[in-house]
Amino acid sequence: MRLIWLLLLVPFAALAWVPFYNRISPEAFGFPFFYWYQLALVPITSVLTWIVYRRTRHDR
Numbered sequence: 001m002r003l004i005w006l007l008l009l010v011p012f013a014a015l016a017w018v019p020f021y022n023r024i025s026p027e028a029f030g031f032p033f034f035y036w037y038q039l040a041l042v043p044i045t046s047v048l049t050w051i052v053y054r055r056t057r058h059d060r
Contacts, residue, residue: 011045
């Protein structure tokens with residue numbers, strides 16, 4: 001198993017551990033932490049997925 005695939009576990013673990021982000025403060029642009037944390041993970045997940053795709057596509 002390639003270690004690059006473990007990058008996909010980062011966003012999964014970040015969202016699976018709800019007590020970490022189940023709070024209101026700090027706020028960003030008027031959004032509570034609970035919302036902007038999840039919204040910030042959308043582009044992070046996209047970039048990590050792209051990295052894994054690019055690295056594994058060249059293995060074939």
